[in-house]
Amino acid sequence: MSSRPRQPHAKDGHLPPARAAALAALDKVLRKGQEVQAALDTVLAGAAVRNGANAPAIACNTSSKKSGSTAQKLTASSPADSALRHVGISRQDAALATELVYGYLRSEIRISWLLRRFLTAPEKLPQEALLTLGVAAHEIVHLDRIPDYAAVDWAVTHIRQRFGPGLGKLANAVLRNVARLGDDARIADMYHADLPDPRDFLSVYHAAPRWLVDLWCDAYGPDRAADLLAASAQAPAPAVRVNAARPGWQALREQLIADHGGTACGHAGVVFPVGGFPAEVAAQERAGLLSRQGAASQEVLDALRPDTWEGPVWDACCGRGGKALALLERGVDICLCSDPNAGRLRGLRVDAERLGLAVPAIVRASATQPPCVAGAASAAAGPGCPALPVQPVQPVTSDTPDTPRTTGTSGGTASAGAFRTILIDAPCSGLGTLSRRPDIKLRRTSTDLDALAALQGRILDAALSVLPTGGRLVYITCTLNPAENEAQIERLLSPTGAASAAPVTVEVQHTTPADTPAREFFFGVVLRKG
Structure with missing residues:
Protein backbone atom coordinates (compact mmCIF):
# COMPACT_ATOMS: atom_id res chain seq x y z
CA MET A 1 0.00 0.00 0.00
CA LEU A 195 9.81 -29.48 10.48
CA PRO A 196 12.63 -31.91 9.62
CA ASP A 197 10.72 -33.48 6.73
CA PRO A 198 11.58 -31.33 3.67
CA ARG A 199 8.09 -31.56 2.21
CA ASP A 200 6.42 -30.71 5.52
CA PHE A 201 8.65 -27.64 5.63
CA LEU A 202 7.68 -26.60 2.10
CA SER A 203 3.99 -27.09 2.92
CA VAL A 204 4.03 -24.94 6.05
CA TYR A 205 6.55 -22.30 5.07
CA HIS A 206 4.95 -21.65 1.67
CA ALA A 207 1.39 -22.24 2.93
CA ALA A 208 0.56 -24.94 0.40
CA PRO A 209 -1.47 -28.14 0.87
CA ARG A 210 0.78 -31.17 1.31
CA TRP A 211 -0.73 -32.90 -1.74
CA LEU A 212 0.29 -29.92 -3.89
CA VAL A 213 3.83 -30.02 -2.51
CA ASP A 214 4.02 -33.73 -3.33
CA LEU A 215 2.65 -33.14 -6.84
CA TRP A 216 5.15 -30.42 -7.72
CA CYS A 217 8.14 -32.12 -6.05
CA ASP A 218 7.44 -35.37 -7.89
CA ALA A 219 6.82 -33.60 -11.21
CA TYR A 220 9.47 -30.89 -11.20
CA GLY A 221 11.97 -31.76 -8.46
CA PRO A 222 12.36 -30.10 -5.05
CA ASP A 223 14.26 -27.02 -6.20
CA ARG A 224 11.84 -25.93 -8.90
CA ALA A 225 8.90 -26.90 -6.68
CA ALA A 226 10.25 -24.60 -3.96
CA ASP A 227 10.49 -21.73 -6.45
CA LEU A 228 6.94 -22.32 -7.68
CA LEU A 229 5.57 -22.52 -4.14
CA ALA A 230 7.37 -19.33 -3.09
CA ALA A 231 6.00 -17.42 -6.08
CA SER A 232 2.48 -18.75 -5.54
CA ALA A 233 2.47 -17.53 -1.92
CA GLN A 234 3.08 -13.89 -2.91
CA ALA A 235 0.89 -11.26 -4.50
CA PRO A 236 1.06 -11.20 -8.31
CA ALA A 237 2.32 -8.21 -10.22
CA PRO A 238 -0.65 -6.29 -11.71
CA ALA A 239 -0.75 -6.09 -15.50
CA VAL A 240 -2.83 -4.58 -18.28
CA ARG A 241 -3.24 -5.31 -21.97
CA VAL A 242 -3.28 -2.15 -24.08
CA ASN A 243 -5.91 -2.29 -26.83
CA ALA A 244 -3.81 -2.88 -29.96
CA ALA A 245 -6.82 -2.15 -32.17
CA ARG A 246 -6.74 1.53 -31.16
CA PRO A 247 -4.51 4.05 -32.96
CA GLY A 248 -1.56 5.12 -30.83
CA TRP A 249 -1.62 2.06 -28.60
CA GLN A 250 2.18 1.76 -28.70
CA ALA A 251 2.56 5.28 -27.35
CA LEU A 252 0.13 4.57 -24.50
CA ARG A 253 2.04 1.41 -23.64
CA GLU A 254 5.36 3.25 -23.59
CA GLN A 255 3.86 6.01 -21.45
CA LEU A 256 2.55 3.54 -18.88
CA ILE A 257 5.94 1.85 -18.74
CA ALA A 258 7.80 5.14 -18.35
CA ASP A 259 5.44 6.73 -15.83
CA HIS A 260 5.05 3.76 -13.50
CA GLY A 261 8.21 1.70 -13.69
CA GLY A 262 6.46 -0.99 -15.71
CA THR A 263 7.87 -3.50 -18.13
CA ALA A 264 6.51 -4.82 -21.41
CA CYS A 265 4.86 -8.23 -21.53
CA GLY A 266 3.23 -10.19 -24.32
CA HIS A 267 2.16 -8.42 -27.49
CA ALA A 268 0.72 -5.23 -25.99
CA GLY A 269 0.94 -5.67 -22.22
CA VAL A 270 2.45 -3.77 -19.32
CA VAL A 271 3.28 -5.36 -15.98
CA PHE A 272 3.59 -2.97 -13.03
CA PRO A 273 5.51 -3.38 -9.80
CA VAL A 274 3.61 -5.21 -7.06
CA GLY A 275 1.47 -2.74 -5.17
CA GLY A 276 -1.61 -1.97 -7.26
CA PHE A 277 -2.70 -0.50 -10.54
CA PRO A 278 -1.88 3.12 -11.41
CA ALA A 279 -4.74 5.50 -10.68
CA GLU A 280 -5.49 6.24 -14.33
CA VAL A 281 -6.01 2.60 -15.29
CA ALA A 282 -9.69 2.57 -14.26
CA ALA A 283 -10.58 5.51 -16.55
CA GLN A 284 -8.51 4.10 -19.42
CA GLU A 285 -10.24 0.76 -18.99
CA ARG A 286 -13.69 2.38 -19.15
CA ALA A 287 -12.62 4.23 -22.31
CA GLY A 288 -11.69 0.94 -23.98
CA LEU A 289 -7.99 1.79 -24.16
CA LEU A 290 -6.89 -1.22 -22.14
CA SER A 291 -8.02 -4.25 -20.15
CA ARG A 292 -6.71 -5.90 -17.02
CA GLN A 293 -5.08 -9.21 -17.87
CA GLY A 294 -2.31 -11.10 -16.10
CA ALA A 295 1.17 -10.95 -17.57
CA ALA A 296 1.61 -14.74 -17.76
CA SER A 297 -1.72 -15.07 -19.59
CA GLN A 298 -0.58 -12.53 -22.16
CA GLU A 299 2.85 -14.12 -22.52
CA VAL A 300 1.62 -17.65 -23.17
CA LEU A 301 -0.69 -16.38 -25.88
CA ASP A 302 2.09 -14.41 -27.56
CA ALA A 303 4.54 -17.32 -27.28
CA LEU A 304 2.17 -19.50 -29.31
CA ARG A 305 2.57 -17.18 -32.34
CA PRO A 306 -1.10 -16.36 -33.01
CA ASP A 307 -0.19 -14.26 -36.04
CA THR A 308 0.61 -17.54 -37.80
CA TRP A 309 -2.73 -19.19 -37.03
CA GLU A 310 -4.87 -19.72 -40.08
CA GLY A 311 -8.46 -18.50 -39.78
CA PRO A 312 -11.26 -18.75 -39.20
CA VAL A 313 -10.58 -19.42 -35.49
CA TRP A 314 -13.02 -20.89 -32.98
CA ASP A 315 -12.41 -20.18 -29.27
CA ALA A 316 -14.16 -23.20 -27.81
CA CYS A 317 -13.68 -22.42 -24.07
CA CYS A 318 -13.82 -18.65 -24.20
CA GLY A 319 -15.08 -17.83 -20.70
CA ARG A 320 -15.42 -14.06 -20.53
CA GLY A 321 -13.21 -13.80 -23.59
CA GLY A 322 -9.94 -12.41 -22.31
CA LYS A 323 -7.83 -14.30 -24.84
CA ALA A 324 -10.35 -13.99 -27.68
CA LEU A 325 -10.48 -10.22 -27.24
CA ALA A 326 -6.69 -9.99 -27.09
CA LEU A 327 -6.54 -11.90 -30.36
CA LEU A 328 -9.20 -9.73 -31.99
CA GLU A 329 -7.27 -6.62 -30.97
CA ARG A 330 -4.26 -7.83 -32.93
CA GLY A 331 -6.28 -8.84 -35.99
CA VAL A 332 -6.61 -12.61 -35.53
CA ASP A 333 -9.68 -13.96 -37.32
CA ILE A 334 -11.79 -15.06 -34.33
CA CYS A 335 -15.16 -16.06 -35.81
CA LEU A 336 -16.79 -18.01 -33.00
CA CYS A 337 -16.66 -17.93 -29.20
CA SER A 338 -18.47 -20.57 -27.15
CA ASP A 339 -18.73 -21.44 -23.48
CA PRO A 340 -21.31 -23.24 -21.32
CA ASN A 341 -21.74 -20.24 -19.00
CA ALA A 342 -24.15 -17.60 -20.32
CA GLY A 343 -23.05 -15.00 -17.76
CA ARG A 344 -19.49 -15.12 -19.01
CA LEU A 345 -20.65 -14.86 -22.58
CA ARG A 346 -22.68 -11.75 -21.76
CA GLY A 347 -19.54 -10.30 -20.19
CA LEU A 348 -17.59 -11.05 -23.36
CA ARG A 349 -20.12 -9.11 -25.42
CA VAL A 350 -19.95 -6.14 -23.01
CA ASP A 351 -16.15 -6.12 -23.09
CA ALA A 352 -16.02 -6.37 -26.88
CA GLU A 353 -18.29 -3.34 -27.17
CA ARG A 354 -16.22 -1.42 -24.60
CA LEU A 355 -13.09 -2.11 -26.63
CA GLY A 356 -14.75 -1.12 -29.90
CA LEU A 357 -14.36 -4.58 -31.42
CA ALA A 358 -16.74 -6.35 -33.76
CA VAL A 359 -18.52 -8.96 -31.68
CA PRO A 360 -17.91 -12.47 -33.03
CA ALA A 361 -20.58 -15.14 -33.08
CA ILE A 362 -21.22 -16.05 -29.44
CA VAL A 363 -23.01 -19.26 -28.52
CA ARG A 364 -23.50 -21.20 -25.34
CA ALA A 365 -22.23 -24.76 -25.62
CA SER A 366 -19.90 -27.23 -24.00
CA ALA A 367 -16.65 -27.78 -25.87
CA THR A 368 -17.23 -31.51 -25.53
CA GLN A 369 -20.12 -31.09 -28.02
CA PRO A 370 -19.21 -28.59 -30.77
CA PRO A 371 -22.01 -26.04 -31.26
CA CYS A 372 -24.30 -25.39 -34.18
CA VAL A 373 -23.67 -21.98 -35.68
CA ALA A 374 -26.34 -21.29 -38.23
CA GLY A 375 -28.50 -18.48 -39.48
CA ALA A 376 -28.12 -15.34 -37.44
CA ALA A 377 -25.11 -16.57 -35.53
CA SER A 378 -23.09 -17.21 -38.66
CA ALA A 379 -24.26 -13.94 -40.18
CA ALA A 380 -23.16 -12.08 -37.07
CA ALA A 381 -19.68 -13.48 -37.51
CA GLY A 382 -19.32 -12.26 -41.07
CA PRO A 383 -19.04 -14.03 -44.41
CA GLY A 384 -15.81 -15.82 -43.53
CA CYS A 385 -17.30 -17.83 -40.67
CA PRO A 386 -18.85 -21.17 -41.70
CA ALA A 387 -21.70 -23.10 -40.16
CA LEU A 388 -20.84 -25.94 -37.82
CA PRO A 389 -23.92 -28.19 -37.59
CA VAL A 390 -23.49 -30.43 -34.57
CA GLN A 391 -25.50 -29.25 -31.57
CA PRO A 392 -28.46 -26.85 -31.25
CA VAL A 393 -27.60 -23.82 -29.14
CA GLN A 394 -29.77 -21.45 -27.12
CA PRO A 395 -29.17 -17.80 -28.12
CA VAL A 396 -27.36 -15.82 -25.42
CA THR A 397 -29.42 -12.84 -24.22
CA SER A 398 -29.65 -10.87 -21.02
CA ASP A 399 -32.22 -13.37 -19.75
CA THR A 400 -30.26 -16.52 -20.57
CA PRO A 401 -29.64 -18.45 -17.33
CA ASP A 402 -26.02 -18.96 -16.28
CA THR A 403 -26.48 -22.72 -15.88
CA PRO A 404 -26.86 -24.36 -19.30
CA ARG A 405 -29.81 -26.62 -19.94
CA THR A 406 -29.01 -30.16 -20.93
CA THR A 407 -28.97 -30.61 -24.68
CA GLY A 408 -28.47 -33.82 -26.57
CA THR A 409 -26.13 -34.23 -29.47
CA SER A 410 -28.06 -34.00 -32.70
CA GLY A 411 -25.71 -36.27 -34.59
CA GLY A 412 -23.77 -35.20 -37.61
CA THR A 413 -20.29 -33.74 -37.79
CA ALA A 414 -18.76 -30.44 -38.72
CA SER A 415 -18.10 -29.92 -42.39
CA ALA A 416 -14.45 -30.39 -43.34
CA GLY A 417 -12.47 -27.19 -43.31
CA ALA A 418 -14.97 -25.32 -41.13
CA PHE A 419 -12.42 -23.89 -38.68
CA ARG A 420 -8.74 -23.92 -39.47
CA THR A 421 -7.72 -23.19 -35.85
CA ILE A 422 -9.47 -24.21 -32.63
CA LEU A 423 -8.40 -22.58 -29.37
CA ILE A 424 -8.94 -24.58 -26.17
CA ASP A 425 -8.33 -22.38 -23.11
CA ALA A 426 -9.22 -25.40 -21.03
CA PRO A 427 -11.06 -25.61 -17.73
CA CYS A 428 -8.33 -26.70 -15.34
CA SER A 429 -7.30 -26.91 -11.70
CA GLY A 430 -5.91 -23.36 -11.74
CA LEU A 431 -2.80 -24.32 -9.77
CA GLY A 432 -0.79 -21.79 -11.74
CA THR A 433 -2.91 -18.89 -10.45
CA LEU A 434 -2.68 -19.40 -6.68
CA SER A 435 -1.08 -15.99 -6.16
CA ARG A 436 -4.18 -14.34 -7.66
CA ARG A 437 -6.75 -16.90 -6.52
CA PRO A 438 -5.49 -18.27 -3.20
CA ASP A 439 -8.93 -19.67 -2.36
CA ILE A 440 -8.22 -22.45 -4.86
CA LYS A 441 -5.98 -24.00 -2.21
CA LEU A 442 -9.03 -24.37 0.03
CA ARG A 443 -11.35 -25.83 -2.62
CA ARG A 444 -9.14 -28.08 -4.70
CA THR A 445 -8.13 -31.57 -3.62
CA SER A 446 -5.91 -34.10 -5.33
CA THR A 447 -8.99 -36.10 -6.32
CA ASP A 448 -10.28 -33.15 -8.40
CA LEU A 449 -7.38 -33.38 -10.81
CA ASP A 450 -8.32 -36.70 -12.38
CA ALA A 451 -11.84 -35.50 -13.19
CA LEU A 452 -10.49 -32.32 -14.77
CA ALA A 453 -7.95 -34.25 -16.82
CA ALA A 454 -10.73 -36.53 -18.09
CA LEU A 455 -12.83 -33.49 -19.09
CA GLN A 456 -9.88 -31.94 -20.89
CA GLY A 457 -9.35 -35.18 -22.77
CA ARG A 458 -12.96 -35.18 -23.97
CA ILE A 459 -12.67 -31.55 -25.08
CA LEU A 460 -9.46 -32.21 -27.01
CA ASP A 461 -10.92 -35.28 -28.71
CA ALA A 462 -14.06 -33.36 -29.71
CA ALA A 463 -11.98 -30.53 -31.14
CA LEU A 464 -9.73 -32.88 -33.11
CA SER A 465 -12.76 -34.68 -34.51
CA VAL A 466 -13.94 -31.48 -36.27
CA LEU A 467 -10.53 -30.01 -37.07
CA PRO A 468 -9.64 -30.40 -40.76
CA THR A 469 -6.37 -31.90 -41.90
CA GLY A 470 -3.69 -29.24 -41.71
CA GLY A 471 -5.60 -27.31 -39.05
CA ARG A 472 -4.17 -26.18 -35.72
CA LEU A 473 -5.32 -27.04 -32.23
CA VAL A 474 -4.15 -24.56 -29.58
CA TYR A 475 -4.30 -25.85 -25.99
CA ILE A 476 -3.74 -23.58 -22.96
CA THR A 477 -4.11 -24.14 -19.22
CA CYS A 478 -3.40 -21.98 -16.18
CA THR A 479 -2.15 -24.90 -14.13
CA LEU A 480 1.04 -26.79 -13.34
CA ASN A 481 0.07 -30.45 -13.37
CA PRO A 482 1.57 -32.94 -15.84
CA ALA A 483 -1.71 -34.87 -16.08
CA GLU A 484 -3.47 -31.73 -17.35
CA ASN A 485 -0.59 -30.51 -19.51
CA GLU A 486 2.20 -32.71 -20.88
CA ALA A 487 0.29 -35.99 -20.48
CA GLN A 488 -2.62 -34.66 -22.53
CA ILE A 489 -0.27 -33.83 -25.39
CA GLU A 490 1.61 -37.12 -25.14
CA ARG A 491 -1.69 -38.96 -25.51
CA LEU A 492 -2.59 -37.02 -28.63
CA LEU A 493 0.83 -37.69 -30.13
CA SER A 494 0.47 -41.41 -29.51
CA PRO A 495 -0.78 -43.40 -32.53
CA THR A 496 -3.32 -45.16 -30.30
CA GLY A 497 -4.11 -42.43 -27.79
CA ALA A 498 -6.17 -39.86 -29.70
CA ALA A 499 -9.67 -40.15 -31.05
CA SER A 500 -8.53 -38.71 -34.39
CA ALA A 501 -6.91 -41.11 -36.81
CA ALA A 502 -4.81 -38.33 -38.34
CA PRO A 503 -1.34 -37.84 -36.84
CA VAL A 504 -0.67 -34.82 -34.65
CA THR A 505 2.60 -32.89 -34.35
CA VAL A 506 3.78 -30.15 -31.99
CA GLU A 507 4.58 -26.79 -33.62
CA VAL A 508 5.42 -24.77 -30.49
CA GLN A 509 5.14 -25.26 -26.73
CA HIS A 510 5.50 -22.83 -23.82
CA THR A 511 5.55 -23.08 -20.03
CA THR A 512 5.89 -19.97 -17.85
CA PRO A 513 9.34 -20.00 -16.21
CA ALA A 514 9.50 -20.39 -12.44
CA ASP A 515 11.23 -17.03 -11.94
CA THR A 516 8.56 -14.96 -13.69
CA PRO A 517 7.74 -11.65 -11.96
CA ALA A 518 4.10 -12.36 -12.85
CA ARG A 519 3.97 -15.10 -10.16
CA GLU A 520 1.48 -16.99 -12.29
CA PHE A 521 2.12 -20.00 -14.52
CA PHE A 522 0.57 -21.11 -17.80
CA PHE A 523 1.12 -24.02 -20.18
CA GLY A 524 0.44 -23.76 -23.91
CA VAL A 525 1.01 -25.77 -27.07
CA VAL A 526 0.11 -25.54 -30.75
CA LEU A 527 -0.64 -28.84 -32.47
CA ARG A 528 -0.92 -29.43 -36.20
CA LYS A 529 -3.27 -32.16 -37.42
CA GLY A 530 -2.06 -34.32 -40.29
Missing part, protein backbone atom coordinates in the same frame (compact mmCIF):
# COMPACT_ATOMS: atom_id res chain seq x y z
CA SER A 2 1.25 3.44 -0.82
CA SER A 3 0.51 5.11 2.52
CA ARG A 4 0.24 4.09 6.13
CA PRO A 5 -3.32 2.91 6.80
CA ARG A 6 -5.42 4.51 9.47
CA GLN A 7 -5.42 2.40 12.65
CA PRO A 8 -8.80 2.73 14.36
CA HIS A 9 -9.34 1.03 17.70
CA ALA A 10 -12.20 -1.39 18.15
CA LYS A 11 -14.70 0.22 20.48
CA ASP A 12 -18.39 0.62 21.13
CA GLY A 13 -18.93 -2.98 20.09
CA HIS A 14 -17.90 -2.37 16.49
CA LEU A 15 -15.01 -3.78 14.50
CA PRO A 16 -12.79 -1.38 12.58
CA PRO A 17 -14.20 -1.11 9.03
CA ALA A 18 -11.42 -2.93 7.19
CA ARG A 19 -11.39 -5.82 9.66
CA ALA A 20 -15.18 -6.07 9.61
CA ALA A 21 -15.14 -6.25 5.82
CA ALA A 22 -12.31 -8.80 5.82
CA LEU A 23 -14.06 -11.12 8.28
CA ALA A 24 -17.32 -10.85 6.36
CA ALA A 25 -15.63 -11.68 3.04
CA LEU A 26 -13.65 -14.55 4.54
CA ASP A 27 -16.88 -15.93 5.99
CA LYS A 28 -18.33 -16.06 2.48
CA VAL A 29 -15.21 -17.79 1.15
CA LEU A 30 -14.63 -20.28 3.96
CA ARG A 31 -18.16 -21.08 5.07
CA LYS A 32 -20.18 -20.51 1.90
CA GLY A 33 -17.60 -21.49 -0.70
CA GLN A 34 -17.73 -18.26 -2.71
CA GLU A 35 -14.81 -17.22 -4.89
CA VAL A 36 -12.65 -14.69 -3.13
CA GLN A 37 -13.07 -11.67 -5.41
CA ALA A 38 -16.81 -12.18 -5.70
CA ALA A 39 -17.10 -12.37 -1.91
CA LEU A 40 -15.02 -9.24 -1.44
CA ASP A 41 -16.93 -7.33 -4.12
CA THR A 42 -20.23 -8.23 -2.44
CA VAL A 43 -19.10 -7.12 1.01
CA LEU A 44 -17.52 -3.84 -0.11
CA ALA A 45 -20.38 -2.96 -2.45
CA GLY A 46 -22.87 -3.65 0.34
CA ALA A 47 -20.95 -1.43 2.73
CA ALA A 48 -20.83 1.36 0.14
CA VAL A 49 -24.58 1.16 -0.50
CA ARG A 50 -25.43 1.19 3.20
CA ASN A 51 -23.15 4.08 4.00
CA GLY A 52 -23.21 6.12 0.81
CA ALA A 53 -19.45 5.59 0.51
CA ASN A 54 -17.52 5.09 -2.70
CA ALA A 55 -15.66 1.88 -1.91
CA PRO A 56 -15.11 -0.30 -4.96
CA ALA A 57 -13.33 -3.60 -4.55
CA ILE A 58 -9.66 -3.42 -5.43
CA ALA A 59 -8.72 -6.44 -7.51
CA CYS A 60 -4.96 -6.18 -7.10
CA ASN A 61 -3.56 -6.48 -3.61
CA THR A 62 -0.16 -6.46 -2.05
CA SER A 63 1.73 -7.78 0.93
CA SER A 64 3.94 -5.35 2.82
CA LYS A 65 6.39 -7.93 4.16
CA LYS A 66 8.23 -10.73 2.48
CA SER A 67 6.56 -14.05 3.08
CA GLY A 68 7.39 -17.32 2.15
CA SER A 69 -4.06 -27.12 8.40
CA THR A 70 -6.62 -26.60 5.94
CA ALA A 71 -8.70 -23.53 6.72
CA GLN A 72 -11.20 -23.89 9.51
CA LYS A 73 -14.70 -23.23 8.21
CA LEU A 74 -17.03 -20.97 10.11
CA THR A 75 -19.97 -22.64 11.75
CA ALA A 76 -22.06 -19.55 12.33
CA SER A 77 -22.69 -16.32 10.49
CA SER A 78 -20.01 -13.72 10.96
CA PRO A 79 -21.03 -10.61 12.92
CA ALA A 80 -19.07 -8.53 10.44
CA ASP A 81 -22.13 -8.15 8.21
CA SER A 82 -24.00 -6.40 11.01
CA ALA A 83 -20.92 -4.40 11.97
CA LEU A 84 -20.72 -2.99 8.46
CA ARG A 85 -24.16 -1.48 8.84
CA HIS A 86 -22.76 0.94 11.39
CA VAL A 87 -19.53 2.05 9.81
CA GLY A 88 -18.41 3.85 6.72
CA ILE A 89 -15.72 2.32 4.52
CA SER A 90 -13.19 4.43 2.69
CA ARG A 91 -10.99 3.53 -0.24
CA GLN A 92 -8.14 3.10 2.22
CA ASP A 93 -10.20 0.68 4.32
CA ALA A 94 -11.27 -1.19 1.18
CA ALA A 95 -7.62 -1.57 0.18
CA LEU A 96 -6.69 -2.87 3.64
CA ALA A 97 -9.65 -5.27 3.67
CA THR A 98 -8.53 -6.58 0.28
CA GLU A 99 -4.98 -7.14 1.54
CA LEU A 100 -6.25 -8.89 4.66
CA VAL A 101 -8.49 -11.25 2.73
CA TYR A 102 -6.03 -12.19 0.02
CA GLY A 103 -3.03 -12.18 2.34
CA TYR A 104 -4.72 -14.39 4.90
CA LEU A 105 -5.81 -16.90 2.26
CA ARG A 106 -2.28 -17.00 0.82
CA SER A 107 -0.69 -17.57 4.23
CA GLU A 108 -3.40 -19.52 6.10
CA ILE A 109 -1.48 -22.79 6.42
CA ARG A 110 1.58 -21.03 7.82
CA ILE A 111 -0.51 -18.84 10.13
CA SER A 112 -2.49 -21.83 11.45
CA TRP A 113 0.78 -23.64 12.18
CA LEU A 114 2.11 -20.63 14.08
CA LEU A 115 -1.08 -20.31 16.13
CA ARG A 116 -0.95 -23.99 17.08
CA ARG A 117 2.40 -23.35 18.74
CA PHE A 118 0.52 -21.33 21.36
CA LEU A 119 -2.89 -23.05 21.42
CA THR A 120 -3.25 -26.43 23.12
CA ALA A 121 -6.67 -27.22 21.60
CA PRO A 122 -7.46 -24.85 18.70
CA GLU A 123 -10.25 -27.15 17.52
CA LYS A 124 -12.21 -26.28 20.68
CA LEU A 125 -12.28 -22.56 19.95
CA PRO A 126 -15.29 -20.96 18.23
CA GLN A 127 -14.44 -20.80 14.55
CA GLU A 128 -15.12 -17.08 14.43
CA ALA A 129 -12.57 -16.54 17.20
CA LEU A 130 -10.02 -18.73 15.43
CA LEU A 131 -10.49 -16.80 12.18
CA THR A 132 -10.10 -13.50 14.03
CA LEU A 133 -6.84 -14.74 15.54
CA GLY A 134 -5.67 -15.84 12.10
CA VAL A 135 -6.34 -12.49 10.44
CA ALA A 136 -4.65 -10.60 13.28
CA ALA A 137 -1.67 -12.97 13.20
CA HIS A 138 -1.37 -12.37 9.46
CA GLU A 139 -1.19 -8.63 10.15
CA ILE A 140 1.53 -9.14 12.77
CA VAL A 141 3.65 -11.46 10.65
CA HIS A 142 3.24 -10.04 7.16
CA LEU A 143 2.18 -6.36 7.26
CA ASP A 144 4.97 -3.93 8.16
CA ARG A 145 2.78 -0.85 8.13
CA ILE A 146 0.43 -2.07 10.83
CA PRO A 147 1.89 -1.89 14.36
CA ASP A 148 1.66 -5.14 16.30
CA TYR A 149 -0.30 -3.44 19.09
CA ALA A 150 -3.00 -2.35 16.63
CA ALA A 151 -3.50 -5.90 15.36
CA VAL A 152 -3.63 -7.25 18.90
CA ASP A 153 -6.01 -4.52 20.05
CA TRP A 154 -8.82 -4.97 17.52
CA ALA A 155 -8.72 -8.77 17.63
CA VAL A 156 -8.65 -9.07 21.43
CA THR A 157 -11.40 -6.48 21.81
CA HIS A 158 -13.58 -8.24 19.27
CA ILE A 159 -13.06 -11.69 20.79
CA ARG A 160 -13.64 -10.41 24.33
CA GLN A 161 -16.88 -8.69 23.35
CA ARG A 162 -18.12 -11.69 21.39
CA PHE A 163 -17.00 -14.54 23.67
CA GLY A 164 -16.16 -13.11 27.07
CA PRO A 165 -13.07 -12.09 29.04
CA GLY A 166 -11.64 -15.61 29.24
CA LEU A 167 -11.19 -15.98 25.51
CA GLY A 168 -10.13 -12.35 25.36
CA LYS A 169 -7.21 -13.09 27.70
CA LEU A 170 -6.29 -16.16 25.69
CA ALA A 171 -6.34 -14.15 22.44
CA ASN A 172 -4.14 -11.49 24.01
CA ALA A 173 -1.58 -14.05 25.14
CA VAL A 174 -1.52 -15.90 21.83
CA LEU A 175 -1.15 -12.81 19.65
CA ARG A 176 1.54 -11.32 21.88
CA ASN A 177 3.47 -14.59 21.61
CA VAL A 178 3.17 -14.41 17.83
CA ALA A 179 4.45 -10.83 17.92
CA ARG A 180 7.44 -11.89 20.04
CA LEU A 181 8.58 -14.20 17.25
CA GLY A 182 9.52 -11.09 15.27
CA ASP A 183 11.45 -11.82 12.09
CA ASP A 184 11.69 -15.52 12.96
CA ALA A 185 8.08 -15.92 11.81
CA ARG A 186 9.07 -14.85 8.30
CA ILE A 187 12.37 -16.64 7.73
CA ALA A 188 12.96 -20.29 7.06
CA ASP A 189 15.22 -21.25 9.98
CA MET A 190 12.49 -21.67 12.59
CA TYR A 191 10.36 -23.77 10.26
CA HIS A 192 13.31 -25.96 9.26
CA ALA A 193 14.11 -26.57 12.93
CA ASP A 194 10.59 -27.73 13.77
